[in-house]
Amino acid sequence: MTRSPLHTRLLASAALLLSAGFSAGALAHNPMCECKAIDAEQIKCTGGFSDGSGAPGVTLDVIGYDETILVPGKLGDDSTLTFKKPGSEFYVLFDAGPGHVVEIDQADIEAP
DSSP: OOOOHHHHHHHHHHHHHHHHHHHHHHTOOOEEEEEEESSSSEEEEEEEETTSOBOTTOEEEEEETTSOEEEOOBOOTTSEEEEEOOSSOEEEEEEOSTTOEEEEEGGGSBOO
């Protein structure tokens, strides 16, 4: 069976696209988020990625143990969000998309 030049080029293009997808996966970076109490009332969270890049605009919600969103938020231009500590038990959810999620329980937040 002989292949036309067009068929050969299509196969080569498909192979190139597949290999590009594999190399992009090799360059993946992990999400990182850290929260610290500024004082008894305020908590500051900073998000980013293991390659050193920031995460401005990424969703960072404060969620109660009953799964209600207590403080809906997005990281600012400096990749931080400061919020008032809720009166009930909570955790922080940094959500940069599928496979890029970090949860921080209130017990893991450093005291001032």
